[in-house]
Amino acid sequence: MRLRSVVKGSVLMPKDNDSPFLLDMHKRGVQNVDRMERYPLSAPVDLVVVGAGAGGVTLAQRLARAGWRIVILEKGPFWDPDRDWVSDEKGSSGLYWTDTRVIAGNDPIEMGKNNSGVGVGGSMTHFAGYVPRFHPSDFEVRTRDGVAADWPISYRDLKESFERVELELPVAGQDWPWGDPHSYPHGPHPIAGAASVAWQGALRCGIEMRVGPVAITNGVFGHRPHCIYRGFCLQGCKVNAKASPLITHLPDAIEYGVEVRANCMATRVQIDESSGRCTGVTYVDGDDIERFQPADAVAVCGYAIETPRLLLHSTSRRFPNGLGNQSDQVGRYAMVQGATQVAARFPQELRMYKAPPPEVSSEQFYETDESRGFARGFSLQTVAPLPIDWAEHVQADGHWGQALREYMRDYAHWTVLGVLCEFLPLPENRVTLASETDRHGMPVANFSYSLCENDKRNVACATKVMEAIWENAGAQDTLKIDRYAHLVGGARMGFSPDDSVVDSSHRAWDCPNLFLCDGSVFPTEGAANPALVIMALADRLAALLKAKRVSRPADALRKGGLASLRP
Amino acid sequence: MRYDFAEAHHLPNRRVPEQAHADPYDLPRQRRGVTPQMHGRYPDYDVLEQSDHWDAVTRRVVFERVSNVPEVRFFDGREAETLTVLADVVLAQDAEPRIPVLAYVDEKLFKGERDGYRYFDMPDDDETWRRVARGLDEEARRLGQDRFALLGVGEQVEVCHRFANGELFGGAWDTLNVSRAWSVVMRYLLQAFYSHPWAWNEIGFGGPAYPRGYSRFGSPHLDSAEREEWEGKEAYARDPVGDAQERGLE
Numbered sequence: 001m002r003l004r005s006v007v008k009g010s011v012l013m014p015k016d017n018d019s020p021f022l023l024d025m026h027k028r029g030v031q032n033v034d035r036m037e038r039y040p041l042s043a044p045v046d047l048v049v050v051g052a053g054a055g056g057v058t059l060a061q062r063l064a065r066a067g068w069r070i071v072i073l074e075k076g077p078f079w080d081p082d083r084d085w086v087s088d089e090k091g092s093s094g095l096y097w098t099d100t101r102v103i104a105g106n107d108p109i110e111m112g113k114n115n116s117g118v119g120v121g122g123s124m125t126h127f128a129g130y131v132p133r134f135h136p137s138d139f140e141v142r143t144r145d146g147v148a149a150d151w152p153i154s155y156r157d158l159k160e161s162f163e164r165v166e167l168e169l170p171v172a173g174q175d176w177p178w179g180d181p182h183s184y185p186h187g188p189h190p191i192a193g194a195a196s197v198a199w200q201g202a203l204r205c206g207i208e209m210r211v212g213p214v215a216i217t218n219g220v221f222g223h224r225p226h227c228i229y230r231g232f233c234l235q236g237c238k239v240n241a242k243a244s245p246l247i248t249h250l251p252d253a254i255e256y257g258v259e260v261r262a263n264c265m266a267t268r269v270q271i272d273e274s275s276g277r278c279t280g281v282t283y284v285d286g287d288d289i290e291r292f293q294p295a296d297a298v299a300v301c302g303y304a305i306e307t308p309r310l311l312l313h314s315t316s317r318r319f320p321n322g323l324g325n326q327s328d329q330v331g332r333y334a335m336v337q338g339a340t341q342v343a344a345r346f347p348q349e350l351r352m353y354k355a356p357p358p359e360v361s362s363e364q365f366y367e368t369d370e371s372r373g374f375a376r377g378f379s380l381q382t383v384a385p386l387p388i389d390w391a392e393h394v395q396a397d398g399h400w401g402q403a404l405r406e407y408m409r410d411y412a413h414w415t416v417l418g419v420l421c422e423f424l425p426l427p428e429n430r431v432t433l434a435s436e437t438d439r440h441g442m443p444v445a446n447f448s449y450s451l452c453e454n455d456k457r458n459v460a461c462a463t464k465v466m467e468a469i470w471e472n473a474g475a476q477d478t479l480k481i482d483r484y485a486h487l488v489g490g491a492r493m494g495f496s497p498d499d500s501v502v503d504s505s506h507r508a509w510d511c512p513n514l515f516l517c518d519g520s521v522f523p524t525e526g527a528a529n530p531a532l533v534i535m536a537l538a539d540r541l542a543a544l545l546k547a548k549r550v551s552r553p554a555d556a557l558r559k560g561g562l563a564s565l566r567p
Numbered sequence: 568m569r570y571d572f573a574e575a576h577h578l579p580n581r582r583v584p585e586q587a588h589a590d591p592y593d594l595p596r597q598r599r600g601v602t603p604q605m606h607g608r609y610p611d612y613d614v615l616e617q618s619d620h621w622d623a624v625t626r627r628v629v630f631e632r633v634s635n636v637p638e639v640r641f642f643d644g645r646e647a648e649t650l651t652v653l654a655d656v657v658l659a660q661d662a663e664p665r666i667p668v669l670a671y672v673d674e675k676l677f678k679g680e681r682d683g684y685r686y687f688d689m690p691d692d693d694e695t696w697r698r699v700a701r702g703l704d705e706e707a708r709r710l711g712q713d714r715f716a717l718l719g720v721g722e723q724v725e726v727c728h729r730f731a732n733g734e735l736f737g738g739a740w741d742t743l744n745v746s747r748a749w750s751v752v753m754r755y756l757l758q759a760f761y762s763h764p765w766a767w768n769e770i771g772f773g774g775p776a777y778p779r780g781y782s783r784f785g786s787p788h789l790d791s792a793e794r795e796e797w798e799g800k801e802a803y804a805r806d807p808v809g810d811a812q813e814r815g816l817e
Contacts (some may be wrong), residue, residue: 025679086775087622087777088625088629089761096682099681099683112681113683192746194785228781229781229784345575353605353773354782358596391761392757400731404657406578408769409607409769411772412578412771418691476578477575477578477580
């Protein structure tokens, strides 16, 4: 492992995923769409996946290699980064889910660019790139800390999946000392001056940081080029250096027969009233025509807002309150992470807009420390807002007019630290259906959020740590913005139908051929960015389905899919 | 004002009371390209001169923004007048050249583009904007003018100050959560202003960076390693007039 991490441009390549070789060095995006399979609507496929993001694409790629015939329905476009993406902040708004969601509660969570993606590749097309693992403790929070819930699976169940996915992205970073210590396939990227001042400040107050872990190539990786440090990770990587399922898994999935139908909004998972099994998915295509794709099984991978929304909207005589919702669990325990940021001002120019925003991070405060007066913890990460985000930062500190312009002109002197505070899952933090509908007549999501006392203490403590780092780094001024990041939960996995929506195999308790495979199944959220964990869960679920080890009578499954479960 | 930007005294949170207002007209005048009101810290930096190094798609998007200012189609004439004044006050655009921010706001609302959320106690963004326009004119009438645009600058600033603090009441304001209306308005305005290359010139932002990327992003071991050859130099750290006087050179 030690040797591997120092070989820049690792020679190790994934065994069961040829995606990096199916790309073109001189063009971006997917190159084998011409060869993509087209399945007729007249016959059931083995699996319909709703959502072409981290969960859906990874699951489809794995199962396609095992011979499953799969259709992925994606609400947004099939991106061609050369044609569709720009090196511009405002011009990238098409990457975000900007259809209205109603936000409520004591602490309404602003949606859109910060936490919601649309289009093939999902939110990972515009995620910063941090891909930390969960710690072993994350899976047993109830047992260890007496709060929240345990997962019905453990770190051991995901360890090999983490390793496999880290090699596929591939992840670059220093040897990781926290949680389960591990190395990364690519060595750490060089860090910018803006991140190095955070590093120095942290060291002076006894906090260790590490470079990475980021899903950004740092060497040769098939036909993907090296990062060019242009700083637009959150606007879609036009370089093909930052990972998203669009380039890490989809090319291989297409090669093995997966069809992606872009611009197709799933509106209902249909069920057979007598058997209670799902029969396929109704969707509205790009020409606004309603269609139905029959399937032997359905995997909903729409993330923490759209997965509950689709399930709640999939009502039937048998399931009048929505699919998977017999015990009123769908939409509950949705979570965000406290993501307060503190910006700091230095005498020298730092120009934080250069180099990837994710650079160095620390998980020193990740675990529960009783002396802090709250359960669980937070991680620290550098970030680097571009001008519009920086303006929102300045405005959040209360400035407008000449004062705002003054802080904006000072942009080159600033750098920013952020935290991810683990918030606790609460039943009232819930996705429900609003009375307002979208243009297809489907009710939009209402997302209600309120922080609990533990959450607030966590944020307060994390903010003090950031301020201490900047003070020790010699900052001349600071600006703070309270914000939130990431969306998980809302259809959690658990031990019984009373406390959860799916079992440890991601199978809906109420419906034997319905699987959820995205961030919505998280029972707790850790203090880590969710992308890697979602992909690892998909990797594990695919292995279970391929090996017929799902928690159902194994003889009901036959090679090549779930056809024998057909009603 | 001294241009010693190694210090932080010019920043609003750091100012001593007697220097309550940093006069942006003490800043260098722009010599290349355009900045809003022609002041900034990078007088010889014009990001648009770098456009040969941008990919064609990005270049088209950015140049469209500058040269093809959309017509106002969503707001009516009176709303547009009131909201243009609001935009100029909260963005301190007190002279030409101004970035025509309201035109971009209007375009976004006209096209039905949104940012992905609506507070449960707020109307849709388009309705919020219209009510804000109405509320500002109502506020003007309380101050003896028919329209917000007719108030003196001091009064306009004062109304905006109360808007920012959520302290506007009655009429249209009673149908809005005023603090949230402020955040909606500011979100649209900041996006419009800081997506414009003139604003990038003012703040020294490198702009689009594909396919060139960056090779110098700050090594603590190299002098000036934070800046590419083509990136703007910040205005000299000292005011030459004051410096010359201090050193007894005149």
